[in-house]
Amino acid sequence: MNKSGVKVFAPATVSNVCCGFDILGFPIHGPGDEVIVFPTDKPGIHITKITGDKGKLPKEAMKNTASVAGMALLEHLDKTHLGFNMEIRKKMPFGSGMGSSAASAVAGVVAINHLLGKPLSKWELLPFASAGEQIASGGSIHLDNVAPCLLGGVIFNRNNDTFDVHRVYTISGLYATLVYPHIQVLTSEARNMLSSEVSLKQMTQQAANLGALIIGLGKGDLNLIKRSLKDVVIEPQRAGLIPGFYKAQKAAEDCGVLGCSISGSGPAIFALSNNSLIAENAAKAMQAVFTEQGIEADSYVSTINREGALVC
Amino acid sequence: MNKSGVKVFAPATVSNVCCGFDILGFPIHGPGDEVIVFPTDKPGIHITKITGDKGKLPKEAMKNTASVAGMALLEHLDKTHLGFNMEIRKKMPFGSGMGSSAASAVAGVVAINHLLGKPLSKWELLPFASAGEQIASGGSIHLDNVAPCLLGGVIFNRNNDTFDVHRVYTISGLYATLVYPHIQVLTSEARNMLSSEVSLKQMTQQAANLGALIIGLGKGDLNLIKRSLKDVVIEPQRAGLIPGFYKAQKAAEDCGVLGCSISGSGPAIFALSNNSLIAENAAKAMQAVFTEQGIEADSYVSTINREGALVC
Numbered sequence: 001m002n003k004s005g006v007k008v009f010a011p012a013t014v015s016n017v018c019c020g021f022d023i024l025g026f027p028i029h030g031p032g033d034e035v036i037v038f039p040t041d042k043p044g045i046h047i048t049k050i051t052g053d054k055g056k057l058p059k060e061a062m063k064n065t066a067s068v069a070g071m072a073l074l075e076h077l078d079k080t081h082l083g084f085n086m087e088i089r090k091k092m093p094f095g096s097g098m099g100s101s102a103a104s105a106v107a108g109v110v111a112i113n114h115l116l117g118k119p120l121s122k123w124e125l126l127p128f129a130s131a132g133e134q135i136a137s138g139g140s141i142h143l144d145n146v147a148p149c150l151l152g153g154v155i156f157n158r159n160n161d162t163f164d165v166h167r168v169y170t171i172s173g174l175y176a177t178l179v180y181p182h183i184q185v186l187t188s189e190a191r192n193m194l195s196s197e198v199s200l201k202q203m204t205q206q207a208a209n210l211g212a213l214i215i216g217l218g219k220g221d222l223n224l225i226k227r228s229l230k231d232v233v234i235e236p237q238r239a240g241l242i243p244g245f246y247k248a249q250k251a252a253e254d255c256g257v258l259g260c261s262i263s264g265s266g267p268a269i270f271a272l273s274n275n276s277l278i279a280e281n282a283a284k285a286m287q288a289v290f291t292e293q294g295i296e297a298d299s300y301v302s303t304i305n306r307e308g309a310l311v312c
Numbered sequence: 313m314n315k316s317g318v319k320v321f322a323p324a325t326v327s328n329v330c331c332g333f334d335i336l337g338f339p340i341h342g343p344g345d346e347v348i349v350f351p352t353d354k355p356g357i358h359i360t361k362i363t364g365d366k367g368k369l370p371k372e373a374m375k376n377t378a379s380v381a382g383m384a385l386l387e388h389l390d391k392t393h394l395g396f397n398m399e400i401r402k403k404m405p406f407g408s409g410m411g412s413s414a415a416s417a418v419a420g421v422v423a424i425n426h427l428l429g430k431p432l433s434k435w436e437l438l439p440f441a442s443a444g445e446q447i448a449s450g451g452s453i454h455l456d457n458v459a460p461c462l463l464g465g466v467i468f469n470r471n472n473d474t475f476d477v478h479r480v481y482t483i484s485g486l487y488a489t490l491v492y493p494h495i496q497v498l499t500s501e502a503r504n505m506l507s508s509e510v511s512l513k514q515m516t517q518q519a520a521n522l523g524a525l526i527i528g529l530g531k532g533d534l535n536l537i538k539r540s541l542k543d544v545v546i547e548p549q550r551a552g553l554i555p556g557f558y559k560a561q562k563a564a565e566d567c568g569v570l571g572c573s574i575s576g577s578g579p580a581i582f583a584l585s586n587n588s589l590i591a592e593n594a595a596k597a598m599q600a601v602f603t604e605q606g607i608e609a610d611s612y613v614s615t616i617n618r619e620g621a622l623v624c
Contacts (some may be wrong), residue, residue, distance in 0.1 A: 019519075020519075020523075021516060021519075022516050022520075023516065023519060023520050023523060024523075156523055156524065156527060157520070158520045158521070158523070158524040158536075158539070158540065159520065159539075164524070164536075164539065166524065166527050166531075166536070168527065169530070194512060195512065196511055196512050196513075197509045197510070197511060197512065198509070198510060198511075198512055198515050199508055199509060199510075200506060200507065200508050200509065200510055200545075201508075202515075203510050203514075203515045203518065203519075203545070204333060204334050204335065206515065206519060207331075207332075207333075207335060207515075207518060207519045207522050208334075208335050208469070208470045208471065209470070210519050210522065210523050211332075211335060211336075211468055211470070211522050211523060211526050212468065212470040212476070212478065214523050214526050214527065215468060215478050215480065215526065218481070218530065219478075224470075224476075224478070227470070227471075227476065228470065233512075233515070
């Protein structure tokens with residue numbers, strides 16, 4: 001085992017990309033979490049320090065996403081006799097819809113795997129990162145943040161239970177704008193508020209947009225991407241959780257973005273654009289909508305991150 | 313205008329491809345309809361002969377899909393002063409779920425366009441072929457047979473109203489099996505029996521399979537294609553219309569097909585395979601299931617037709 005320490009960066013992610021509810025996600029370049037791990041003689045994973053969480057995250061190894069993910073990997077590799085000290089630097093908001101818990105889980109497991117001499121590939125790490133994120137999401141497995149955070153690129157998640165995820169061939173040059181208004185949206189509430197039924201017509205429209213988006217991303221057909229970046233099912237139900245959502249969306253669209261919707265279960269909003277100028281303008285325009293309402297908002301502009309989590 | 317006549321072949325098509333309800337279709341190489349058109353001095357389109365329809369199809373120019381499609385094109389091009397005699401040779405069953413009315417409409421419009429010196433491309437002919445098929449489907453536009461029949465290849469239909477259709481990049485070497493049991497399923501009945509609501513879970517599963525199928529067809533990931541060729545929404549509702557459907561499906565799956573479901577709204581059943589031997593075996597196995605029940609059934613095996621309608 002590598003005796004020196006390692007620092008891993010794991011990026012924020014946009015999931016529930018418009019028509020891709022529970023299916024489609026991608027990471028950006030920043031913000032993201034950092035996890036620093038050093039070997040120690042005491043078996044197990046010990047969280048020595050957490051910064052940037054305002055004291056909200058648990059330090060107990062069996063409750064924190066980063067250490068749970070790492071422990072799952074150690075168990076799989078039959079290496080629980082080894083010891084690690086872990087420092088977690090939360091450098092992104094949590095409860096934001098930007099995949100914060102997924103980022104910590106991914107960073108934790110990538111760091112441990114690196115110190116063990118990389119016995120597993122990134123794709124093979126998915127179940128262990130997911131086991132960590134599961135702790136934060138109340139026991140259910142959702143790969144739509146974990147997989148893009150770990151792997152990079154636009155990631156299509158066919159099935160959570162079988163880790164059936166695939167990278168979607170995507171043209172380069174797409175820019176993401178993320179705006180995070182400082183309001184609270186609980187993931188569980190955002191999930192429970194969804195109607196359990198949708199109309200056949202909505203289903204067909206949503207599927208048509210999802211398929212067309214995949215085709216458009218592959219062919220680089222920007223107009224098709226634009227026509228397809230719609231959510232006729234989830235967004236209308238959740239928009240009310242974010243004050244001024246439609247105004248922000250309209251402001252982004254007026255800047256010329258390809259599409260704009262809720263990131264994850266909110267409150268962050270994302271937009272996709274085909275150049276950085278539009279992406280920057282959309283960031284300012286959306287931020288202004290929240291400022292007008294007296295809501296503070298952070299914004300981030302980045303290309304789609306194609307590498308995912310990285311050893312720094 | 314070309315003074316000699318033209319013969320056009322337009323193939324049968326599989327639509328509602330599993331998870332691609334109203335969205336995904338492809339043509340096979342045979343059977344299909346033939347339309348023969350000769351210029352004449354009398355303006356308009358005149359159906360001189362229909363064979364293979366057992367006297368069931370209308371000869372009135374404004375009621376027959378082939379002539380309606382042709383007339384729509386003539387009107388668009390401001391050529392209604394020209395005259396054409398049209399012979400229609402139905403060489404495939406109708407009411408079968410194999411896109412019979414679409415084939416006639418497509419053949420009609422391609423023939424007229426050819427005689428006019430091909431002023432429009434195949435893609436540009438889509439609205440006119442669709443106008444013909446509309447007559448047969450009671451006024452609503454459904455492109456999922458017309459578009460693949462005309463264009464060839466696996467065709468993704470994002471939106472009927474805007475003719476927003478796209479060819480899905482598909483590996484070669486896929487074989488289709490079509491089995492048509494001689495029973496009657498009315499398209500209108502098959503459509504009306506569908507529940508207007510689906511669960512959010514079903515919606516997500518169906519969309520996940522559709523997206524994964526597109527990715528799988530593009531990458532040539534046969535296992536992914538196999539996992540994704542499922543229909544969790546429509547097939548369970550319509551299977552009862554076809555006696556022995558699940559037995560036939562199981563028989564095809566036992567032969568090693570990638571997937572098997574209802575073609576269009578039935579009663580034809582299709583399977584996709586990655587070699588001709590499996591496709592042939594599946595044809596025999598499915599036919600045997602119907603024979604056992606005293607139901608006569610025709611079967612066809614073909615690669616996916618990448619050309620669509622052709623001037624012979």
